[in-house]
Amino acid sequence: MRGKAVIAGIGQTAFGKVPGRSTISLNIEACRKAVADAGIEKGAVDALLVKVPTSRVEMMYGQTLAEAMQLRPRFGGVFDQGGASNISMIAIAAMAIEAGQCEVALVSLADNPRTGSRHAYEKVWGDDADFGWSSVVAGYAMIARRYAHDYGNIDDVNAAIAIAARKHGAANPNAQLKLPLTRDMYDQSPWVVEPLRRDDCCLVSDGAAAVVVMSAERARKLGIKAPVPILGFGQGNTSDAVPLREDLTTTMAGGSAKTAFAMAGLKPKDIDVAQIYDCFTITVLMTLEAYGFTPKGRLRDFIEEGGFEVGGKLPLNTSGGLLSETGMPGLQLVLEGVRQMRGTSTSQVPGARNCIVSNQGGIMHTHSTLILGQ
């Protein structure tokens, strides 16, 4: 299926505080812009896949959105894998198109935890609440502590990841946080849940993003201006709650990437730019190692080889990622991958031909991978 489907259009809302707007309204704005970017009519859309808002889960959300958009999708609904849903839904759309189930799919995500409910991000963990076990960040901190014990100090590499994202975010006029980060600022950043600092943690953001998926053949027939081919995709689900994982530092991210690389016929060395889900810095570190960019425990070697900024060893999160552009769970990374392949990023990697994008959900419970080309 390599290259058989393309991303034909992208759209997004403002990021950050977007008060007084429902997630339905945010989704519609992103979809309206994605359809306009593709240069197609609403009538061409016959599939709608949407990630349920993380901040407030609703039943039949896909149908509520379709009603508000007066769509009667041949194919659609909600796919719930947390933040991994976005890329998984793009993959499902591509497969559905290939199987003749639909022709033009909208994949959309909206969330408003900043001005709406943050309940999902700060929840207490069931029977373990009386130990004080609460929040998403603590789960990642539990993994980060074990990683540092098993593979050595992670401060340098986590700081480099955060500094790169914040530098790229500062260059992106749409970013929520445009304040560049220095190493001193990082080292002085307060603990949230030790060993994670405030500057290791993503933003809390309102906003929406959407993409239009169609076949490459249809994009040619419709004269789509800047179609970006989908070269590969994959997913993997670790599933176990953090306390139950036999090995806290191993997830299914590697399997997800293996599937995507095999489909694309590519290897890590072929990747020019990466958009890696950075809900927390430790997630980026573990994702890149699981993807095979370096052996486990060796990502720190990239720092000496130029690191993660444009011009470095592996430029990543070139629109600022979740740490700087918007904390929205994931689809914005696909939009930035599309911009890199079109050559229109505000932190463009010169001559970039292949971009890898990761999405993940829960506390490394789910993972999905997308490889885009030209």
Added chain:
Amino acid sequence: MSKTVEAPASTPAETHRAALDDRRLTYQRCRSCEQAWLPAREECPKCWSSDWVWEEASGKAEVVSWVVYHTAFDKRFAGHLPYNVAVVQLAEGPRMVTNLIDLSEGEDVIGQAVTLAFEEEFDRPLPRFKLRGP
């Protein structure tokens, strides 16, 4: 027709909690495949059998990882900051979330042996683990 009223059957989670309230830490073991697990479930997660028994933990465990909260996401803990939460593996295999007793700042305790010690908190005995043995 007469209506029979059955006593509500307790769930495995309720049975596990009742034992804790009695200051006993229990876990489940499958009679088909010998797998031992927590948290309490209705089926063995390894072979899906519903034929299992309760066993009482020896209280010996090892630290898998731990974190220190500097934020009270749960407002009940606002006065407890900073406080630790740990994952430990019982000698019998199951893993659980707990708090460590006598954790010193700056010390790496991963892999250290710990011992079960119940402490009263929130009007219940909480199964915590003590770092430097009894």
